[in-house]
Amino acid sequence: MTDHSNDALPPEVRRDQIMALLQRYGQITVKWCAEQLGVSEVTIRSDFAILEREGMLRRVWGGAVLDRPLWPEGSFASRLKQQAAEKERIARIAAELIVDGDTVMLDASTTAYAIARQIADRRNLTVITNGMHLALALGANPAITTIVIGGQVRGDTGSLTGTLAEEMLQRLHADKGFFSARGLTVAKGLTESSIPEGLLKAEMVRHVDRVIAVLDSSKLGQTALTSFCPVDAIHHLITAGPDAPERSAPFTGFFPITIV
Structure with missing residues (x-):
């Protein structure tokens, strides 16, 4: 029974x-x-x-x-073209928050990839990422220590997820973490459309001192399948888009908001 x-x-x-x-x-x-x-x-x-x-x-x-995929992601290359100008503006501001000597954590998102390109010529940085594309963008610079979180490869996104990746994170720590998402709301915080991606990002969040959300305004007010960071654990939001002031208004008082 x-x-x-x-x-x-x-x-x-x-x-x-x-x-x-x-x-x-x-x-x-x-x-x-x-x-x-x-x-x-x-x-x-x-x-x-x-x-x-x-x-x-x-x-x-x-x-x-399941009649259709939830929040269909498409390939990494196609997502690079979506809101490309907004991602570049967000990345420039995010890069200004990274200083010599920092250890930073970047997810496998295309926004994080834009940040990686902004800091690719820096010196004296340690970058931890689960993104293969990000590792390739940073790996050519010997002045940056690039640590790739190993795991199962997702071919469509170039990300590494799974139990091995989560176990590796237990030994790592970063000063700052930059995280994009499929959605951000007051009730659910940052959310992802992929459960493995969400689980890994939740583990990444637990191993950084400061959580910096980097996402264009179209994601604000949206909710995807799985939550990985509550709104009260976010320290800063960097966003961009023509409707960013209106869409970011519900988050006023939770954390500083930078609109670019």
């Missing part, structure tokens, strides 16, 4: 769990999902109906399928 003790979970949390299962398996049944989450089949059917109305899944006989 199914234990329905988890029916008391907040509905948003339960639906996040459903979407995590769907993203992993592509298709799930009502019965199996109810067993996995320890809730009733009636609860799962209700959640499926709500998620379908929100455009997150498509119901089929006895279950649901």
